[in-house]
Amino acid sequence: MSASEPSGRLIDYIGLGVLSARFDRDLLEEVINRTGCREKRSRRLPAHVMIRYVIAMGLFFDESYDEVMR
Numbered sequence: 001m002s003a004s005e006p007s008g009r010l011i012d013y014i015g016l017g018v019l020s021a022r023f024d025r026d027l028l029e030e031v032i033n034r035t036g037c038r039e040k041r042s043r044r045l046p047a048h049v050m051i052r053y054v055i056a057m058g059l060f061f062d063e064s065y066d067e068v069m070r
Contacts, residue, residue, distance in 0.1 A: 014059065019052045026051070 028048040032038055039047050053069065060068050 009063075016052070016056075019055060023052060023055065 025048050028051050031051070032047050037047060045053070057065065058069050
């Protein structure tokens with residue numbers, strides 16, 4: 001590995017802050033409203049959080065679900 005290549009896992013460098021900056025809550029709420037996928041009951045993990053979680057699962061496909069959620 002050369003000095004310019006990062007060492008470690010992607011999950012060590014990208015966290016919720018990066019996803020939140022790119023996919024802010026207003027954008028996710030607009031998508032939820034336009035698609036009609038609003039939850040009908042109050043949940044521990046609302047739709048906008050679940051969207052970020054699914055995006056993170058795609059980015060960190062080689063990690064466990066628990067590790068992605070952490």
